[in-house]
Every structure is written in C-alpha cells, then in structure tokens.
Amino acid sequence: MVIRINYDNLPQVKGPYVHATKYYGLLYVSGLTAFGTEAQSHDAVSQTRTILQQITSILEQEKRHKSDLVKFTIFVKDINQLSLIRPLLFEFCGDNLPACSLVEVSNLIHPDLQIEIESIIALHG
Numbered sequence: 001m002v003i004r005i006n007y008d009n010l011p012q013v014k015g016p017y018v019h020a021t022k023y024y025g026l027l028y029v030s031g032l033t034a035f036g037t038e039a040q041s042h043d044a045v046s047q048t049r050t051i052l053q054q055i056t057s058i059l060e061q062e063k064r065h066k067s068d069l070v071k072f073t074i075f076v077k078d079i080n081q082l083s084l085i086r087p088l089l090f091e092f093c094g095d096n097l098p099a100c101s102l103v104e105v106s107n108l109i110h111p112d113l114q115i116e117i118e119s120i121i122a123l124h125g
Helices: 044-061 080-095
Strands: 003-005 020-023 026-032 069-076 101-106 117-121
Touching: 020 101, 026 069, 044 069, 044 080, 044 101, 044 117, 069 080
Parallel strands: 069 101
Antiparallel strands: 003 020, 020 026, 026 117, 069 117
16 A cells, blocks of 8 residues: 655645655655755755755655765766765765666756755664
8 A cells, every 4th residue: 555645843744745654564655856945046055965864854754874875876866066066965865875866957946946856764683
C-alpha cells in the first residue's frame, strides 16, 4: 500500500502532489526547492543549503540517517553552478554518497528557483 505524506515543517504543497510517498520500504521524496523560504530569492548555494535542511528534517522525522539516502536527482537551471553546489553535497553526505543524477533544466516552478532535489530514502536496513 502506498502511504502519502505531507510534513508540517516543510513549505506547504501548492500543487497536485505530496511531499513524499512510502512504498515497499522506500521513501520517495518529491522535488524539494527553496520555494516559500527566505532562500527563495537567493543564489543556488543558499537554496541548496535550504533543501538539504529540508531533507535532514525528513530524515529526522522518519528516524533515518544520511546513510539511508539511496538516490538524489538534482535539477539545476545553470550547470555551471555545479562547482558551488558539489562541495555542499559532499559535506552533507560525507561517506554516505547516494546514487545521483544531475540534469540542467531551462526552468523550475518559479523564476527565482535555481535548484530542485528529489531523493529516495531506505526505510529498512
């Protein structure tokens, strides 16, 4: 059975989706952005930090650890920002690097947004 979740401490969902779904021992986290936060109008580094804080919050609520991160899918508006974003990802994940895909996109849901990150988290093991 699929369990759909919205987290109270994340910006509220304004579209036809939920923050995450649980299915067969995995948590599929929708694309997180800085939308609705102080970092929304800031640079990609500030937005990335905000998103990683959101992921940390989800991990804490689910009683999971960064070592349970299975995959990131990262969407950026400017691939040249990777050199600024990459150190934040290494710092956040440490020795628990997940599988990762990076895609440059022409736009995100709001013109201020520079980055969006989806994640998959293992709930067992």
